[in-house]
Amino acid sequence: MRLDDPHEEARRVLRLCNVCNYCNGYCEMFRAAERHRTFSDGELATLAHLCHNCRNCWQACQYAPPHPYAVNVPLVLAELRLLSQAELAWPRPLPHLGLLTLGVTLLPVLLVLLLVPGEVLFAAHTGPGAFYRVVPWGVMSLAAAIPLGWSVLALAVGVARFWRAGGGGSGAEMRAAAPEAIRDAVTLRNLDGGGAGCDEGYGSLSFQRKRFHHLVFAGFLLCLASTSVATIYHHLLGLEAPYPYLSLPVILGSLGGLGMIAGSLGLLGLKRGANPATSAPAAQESGRLLLIQLVAMAVSGLVLLALRDGPAMGILLALHLGTVLGFFVALPHGKFAHAPYRAAALLRAALERRKDER
Structure with missing residues (x-):
């Protein structure tokens, strides 16, 4: 069920997290996500950087793979951090x-x-x-x-x-x-x-x-x-x-x-x-x-x-x-x-x- 676009995948995953709320005690990212019903690209970038990649949510999540919902918050937000930094960087990121x-x-x-x-x-x-x-x-x-x-x-x-x-x-x-x-x-x-x-x-x-x-x-x-x-x-x-x-x-x-x-x-x-x-x-x-x-x-x-x-x-x-x-x-x-x-x-x-x- 994972979506190809990182922003859309993050929106999908965080909407599911907002319904579940099981992981809200782990870190500020989940509590901050709960304040939003829709997520702009800028808000997603903020949430991605709030995630400290603790990965406890991965172990606790009942919807993680192999569940069809395939919720993987650490991976999605890690990818989004890289993407947002590349998009916002000045000048553009250097190759190699x-x-x-x-x-x-x-x-x-x-x-x-x-x-x-x-x-x-x-x-x-x-x-x-x-x-x-x-x-x-x-x-x-x-x-x-x-x-x-x-x-x-x-x-x-x-x-x-x-x-x-x-x-x-x-x-x-x-x-x-x-x-x-x-x-x-x-x-x-x-x-x-x-x-x-x-x-x-x-x-x-x-x-x-x-x-x-x-x-x-x-x-x-x-x-x-x-x-x-x-x-x-x-x-x-x-x-x-x-x-x-x-x-x-x-x-x-x-x-x-x-x-x-x-x-x-x-x-x-x-x-x-x-x-x-x-x-x-x-x-x-x-x-x-x-x-x-x-x-x-x-x-x-x-x-x-x-x-x-x-x-x-x-x-x-x-x-x-x-x-x-x-x-x-x-x-x-x-x-x-x-x-x-x-x-x-x-x-x-x-x-x-x-x-x-x-």
């Missing part, structure tokens, strides 16, 4: 994103091999400014700022389109609902399966995916904090990298890198055991690419930290810079884009809850 990011990652290594004299590239540089003897600070900063700025702009345009398609909202309403949305985003309230944990495909419920997500998020924030502190050191205090091992930027970056590695490897392991019946292959591929990028950034950064006083520093610095640039290039079209879209969907849900309470 994995190959593109690999090329961008390796490009700095190739450039330093071609442009930096061997006696400089493979020399042991120590002390303040050692990194910049291989790659000048201006070149490094510009190389990172251009793709990051472009990707942030592209993400902002896509999320703005997503917000308007879902119905918009006044500034005052958004400010009032923002604390609830931030709480839901930070705590991942909708990734606990209604309090019992999520189905990870191996027969029992657990909170592992939620915990691994928190590790990745905390690690990412610590790395961001490390970069911010290093920027203050450089521009306000006149202190140049590399910094001592017990300095604040190094401690924050090391802890952040370890968190990203642990969380990303954990999520990769869970993906291997995921039920293919509830997973969109393209979404799985996109998710793996992001996790591999995060691991590559963290591992290359930690290896650079460990070997920065030796002759391998120049190549390791270029490789780490390449992993960061590859991550920046993939931001608006890869799996990372689901984070701001989901935050906007949580804000929309908080707005609707507040209206219901009036």
